[in-house]
Amino acid sequence: MRSGESAPNKARALITFIGISVLSGALAAGLAIPLAGFAGISSEQVVKTVQDLPVELEVEPVAVRSRMLAADGSVIATLFEQNRVPVRLNQIAPIMKTAIIAIEDSRFYEHGALDPKGTLRAMVRNHGSGEVQQGGSSITQQYVKLSLIEKARTVAERQKATEVSYERKLTELRYAIALESRLTKNEILERYLNLVNFGDGTYGVQVAAQHYFRTTAAELTLPQAALLAGLVKNPTGYDPTNNLARAKARRDLVLRRMLELKVISVHQANLALRSPVIDPAKVRPVPNGCANSRYPFFCEYAVAQLLANPALGKTVKGREHTLKTGGLTIRTSLDPRTQAAAQASINARTKPTDSAVAAITIVQPGTGLVKAMVQSKPYGNGRNHTNYNYNVEKSYAGGYGGFQNGSTMKAFTVAAAIQAGVPLDYRINSPQRIDLSNKKFRTCSGFTRDPDYTPGNSTRGGNLTMVDATRYSTNTYFLQLSQRVGLCQIGRVASRLGMYNAQTLQPLDQVISMTLGVGYVTPLQMANAYATFAARGKYCRPLIVLSVRNKANRPLETPKSQCNQALKAGVADGVNKVLSAVMEPGGTGGRLKFGRWDLAGKTGTIQENKAVWFAGYAPNLAAAAVVADANLPYTNLMYGHTLDGRDISDPTGSGTAGPLWQTAMQGALKGLPVQRFVEPSKKIVNGDRKGLPDVTGLDRTEATNLLRKAGFDVTIANKLVASPVPTGKVAYTDPRTNSGATRGSLVTIYLSKGPSQGP
Incomplete structure (x- = not known):
């Protein structure tokens, strides 16, 4: 109110406003604001304001919580800005x-968009106090206000x-009138009961019934319904989980109002008044x-995949909004049974207080489905x-980015x-130590060498086959x-x-020691890569999110699933044969x-035991386990680190990571059919050998050509070898002439230094 405004002027402003509203067909029922808000407003201003307002209310789709499900349909997580599950009016208890009608708008089915009696009653009370004490808004007006918010x-x-202003009330009024012209009362009531805040983070009557009473909107009883109806006026103040006494007083007020309106009997009211407000349990x-x-x-990894999906919105912010308000049903690859097996292995063999960290991922071969992640x-x-x-x-804020894979x-x-x-x-x-200084190794861009x-080796060497060298993990053979x-x-x-560098997301470096471990890789990458061997060369990109449906159940x-034949089936069969030797007696x-x-x-x-791995598989499941220092x-x-509360005494893939893999896979494979490689x-076993020319005794140039x-x-070769062949001539090659070699493979020429001299 402007300074010095008299009471008669305020009264004239009120009468003018109501008169203009009536003449314009927009009676301003529900204007629960102090009279001071109208001081100095001319009738022309009011008419212009009403005429300038839009007629149709563009209602936003109601925010509905989304659910993330495991492969078996169980709930992994709920994601929401407002915890809401809409229901139809016939799914709400009468x-x-x-x-809600008794306490908020008892003449709801009798008046139009507004209730003149309620409005005038509220105006008089608010005018007498100089502030808002009572709301006169109809349910339709309340719905409009909630929709605008x-x-x-x-x-x-x-x-x-x-804001508390006549402009806002007029806006709500015009919208309410338009709304009642195109929706039935029941349609408005249904929307209202699904939109309104019922306190303690619940929106809509269905979630409120589930939250406070572990029931549904259809099964609500009288005292339960009275409590929820009372919450609408002040969801925080009357929240029974915050203030039980205030909640009871408000609920009882609703019951007495229902009795006053004769919509319940005295007996019903008395029973309801004596009932507990809620059962906290x-x-x-x-x-x-x-x-x-x-x-x-x-869950976070799945969300990261979803936020990268343009089907949920043009921007990450838009996708996040859709994810939390779109009522999505997200089905994922996680298998609770497999997850439980992997978690049981972690629980049995580690403690959260350990200085080392452990992680396990399990993948299904031939599908890329990520079954477990612990x-x-x-x-x-x-x-x-x-x-x-x-x-x-x-690739997202929570991704650690892997460890060197050895x-x-x-x-x-x-x-x-x-x-x-190669057969x-x-x-x-393969000696225990080998000098590869300045040796050339072919890369995709030329050659590399280390001066x-x-x-x-940390294990045995010797004149080994590929199977033997894999069984013992002989470094000098593989180099x-x-x-x-x-x-x-x-x-x-x-x-x-x-496989790629999980820190930089770039290809793995082609360095001399590549075969002994390179870059940073993750258990997910390792499990999925080894799953390709199990699937006879069929590679599938890891698949986390299987499907997404909106609230209308449309996909x-x-x-x-993106799969391709990355290796010929026969090549994968050969890998399986070689890696199976690792699991036999004497293997690592x-x-x-x-x-x-x-x-x-x-x-x-x-190197230096900073991380240890075991990656392995059966034909129907593949897993990778890692134990590492993550700081x-x-x-x-081996020094100063614990696992399962004890000092790590055997920091190797077989001694530390292997048992985690073993326990997880035993549980995960239980009940699955036994399959065979x-x-x-x-042809794979014997290889594609080509005969080597016998160059013994030739000079280096002639032999090379x-x-x-x-x-x-x-x-x-850098060093000359003892041989009966004349000095400087070819003593032998590696591989030997009678062994043959695959086309394009590297042949090392060893030159003679003459016969060895005896003692």
Whole structure:
């Protein structure tokens, strides 16, 4: 009110406003604002304001919570801005409709968009107090106001939708009149009961019934309906979980109003008044978001996939809004039974207080379905908790980005060698230590070398076949094999099987030590790559989100299973044969074999034991387990690190990561049919050997030209060897002439220094 305005002027303003409203066909019932708000407003202003208002209310789709489901249909998480599940009016108990009408708008079915009696009563009371004490808004007007608030996307829009002003009330009024002209009373009541806030984070009558009473809107009783109806006026103030006494007083007020209106009997009222307001034990909070999920890390990874899906919106912000308001039903690949098996392994073999971290991912071969994803540090910000997902790449805020993978990389060298026609019994002399300084290794862009590289074995060496070298994980064998096959081919095989640097998302580096581990990779990548071997070379991109349906149960476009034959089936059969040897007695995974299953796998230990792996599979499931130091700078797991509350005494793939893999796979495979690997063909076993020209006794130039003409790559050994062949001539080649070699493979020429001198 302007300073000095007299009471008669205020009265004239009120009468003018109501008169103009009547003449314009827009009687302003429900204007629950102080009279001061009209001071100084002319009738012309009011008419102009009314005439300028839009007629139709553009109602936003009601925000509906989304659900993320596991593969079996169980709920993983609920995601919402407002916790709401809409229901039809015939799914709401009649007593609920009676209660809300009694306390909020008792003449709802008798008046139009507004109630003149209620409005004038509210105006008089508010005028007498100089402030808003009583609302006179009809249910239709309340619905309009709630809809305008729902549409607000900014703070300014929300303030405008809730401000105490005649402009807002006129806007609501015009919208309410238009709404009643095109909707029935029942349609308006249904929308209202689904939109309104019922306190404690619940929106809509269905969720409120579930939350407070563990029932449905259709099954609400009189005292329950009265409580919910009373909450609408002040959802926070009358929330029974905050203030039971205030909630009871408000509920009882609703019951007395219902009795006054004779919509319930005295007997019904007395019974309801004596009943408890709520049973606290029955209040069922609905957890919101991944942080409250049973599987928070998997949930967050699934959300990351969804936020990258343009079908949910043009922007990430828009997709997030759709995700939390669109009433989506999201079905994922997670299998609770498999997840429980993996979690049981983590629980049995680790503790959250351990200084080392452990993680396991399980994938179904031939589909890419990610069945389980677990880790030893629980989700959260507290001590011994983490928000990092140690199973996945660094493509979103929670992705840790992997660990160096050690000798699990040798499996891709095996695949590249078999693909190149190398036989499974291919022998290479593999000493305990080898000097590869300045040796050339082929890459996709040329060659690479290390001026000072003398690696050794942590296991046995000797004149080994590919099967033996894999069983023992002999480094010097695989370094020589990778030199002969070429780093480019190993890199290409790994890439086709989904391997890349999980930190940078770039291809793996083609360095001399590539076969011993390179870059940073994740349990998800390793499990899925090894699943390709199990699926006889069929690679499928990891699949987390299987389907998304909107609230109308219509499917939204989601990435489908993307599979291709990354390796020939026979090549994969050969890999399975070689990696199965790892699980046999004497192999690095020999202690991990169980049951009647065909099992294959590979250990991995990175330099200085900073991370240890075991990746392995049966024909119907593949898993990768890692134990690592996740704190920079990474340190040796043997020194100062614990797992399961004890010092780590055997920081190897077989001794530390292997048992985690074993327990998880035993549980996951339980009840599944026993399947067998396909035996590789004779061609795969024997390889595609080509005869080597005998160059013994030739000079280096002549021998090199002859071998290259036959289709081989050639290198000269750094050191001369004792031989009866004249000094400077070719003593022998590796591989030997009688062994043969695959076309394009590397042949090393050893030059003679003459016969060895005796003592």
